[in-house]
Amino acid sequence: MTVHRFDWDFGFSRLTKFFAGPWSHERTVEETIADAATGHTDDPSGAAASAILEDAVRLEESSLPTEVIATVWTVASEGGYNLAYFGVDGRDWLRQVAAVCSGQVRQADPARVPDVEPVRAAEESVDAVVEVIRSAAPALAAKAATFHGHEAGDVVRGLELVATEVDPDLGLRLLLRVLNVCRVPLTDAQYARYEALGEAFGYGQFHVSDVEHLARF
Numbered sequence: 001m002t003v004h005r006f007d008w009d010f011g012f013s014r015l016t017k018f019f020a021g022p023w024s025h026e027r028t029v030e031e032t033i034a035d036a037a038t039g040h041t042d043d044p045s046g047a048a049a050s051a052i053l054e055d056a057v058r059l060e061e062s063s064l065p066t067e068v069i070a071t072v073w074t075v076a077s078e079g080g081y082n083l084a085y086f087g088v089d090g091r092d093w094l095r096q097v098a099a100v101c102s103g104q105v106r107q108a109d110p111a112r113v114p115d116v117e118p119v120r121a122a123e124e125s126v127d128a129v130v131e132v133i134r135s136a137a138p139a140l141a142a143k144a145a146t147f148h149g150h151e152a153g154d155v156v157r158g159l160e161l162v163a164t165e166v167d168p169d170l171g172l173r174l175l176l177r178v179l180n181v182c183r184v185p186l187t188d189a190q191y192a193r194y195e196a197l198g199e200a201f202g203y204g205q206f207h208v209s210d211v212e213h214l215a216r217f
Helices: 011-018 029-038 047-061 066-076 090-108 123-143 152-166 168-181 188-200 207-215
Strands: none
Touching (some): 011 047, 029 090, 066 090, 066 168, 123 168
């Protein structure tokens, strides 16, 4: 599995936080994407942009229905930048994200040509992430009947599809983000399970604890 050099959330799941409702319209969409792609001060130059770019390209080039992409994005971003409201196609949105991040990557390293390949994950990794997504379904359903117009079952199904059709790593990160958004408190057993999976995917020490902290409030 890929070893990531980030202590906190990264990639597409990190991007959703920058558009979380109420999203500040004082910043343009492009400026907000660029803010997320800048990363933390201790991140390697261009690393945050590369992580978002990879996720966005893999989602855009995947077999996922466009409406699934829109559902997962809308819920993870707390409806702050609702694609349906703004009349933005889900794949067009991913292409816009990728264009901004590609520019950020080239700015950090002009000689680099961004190249994103599909993820070839081990079957056991996919199965493990799908299992924790399904086990979280009752808690998510108990939080709200709908999430910005999307049924809880559709959200869970969307996360499963991300894990199976795109990348289990991204599926887990988006699950953690959705649990955060919905303020779902974690049991000790869940926390330990997420940490173990996160460690296998190379997550930093604060990745899961960030979710748990926010879920308490």
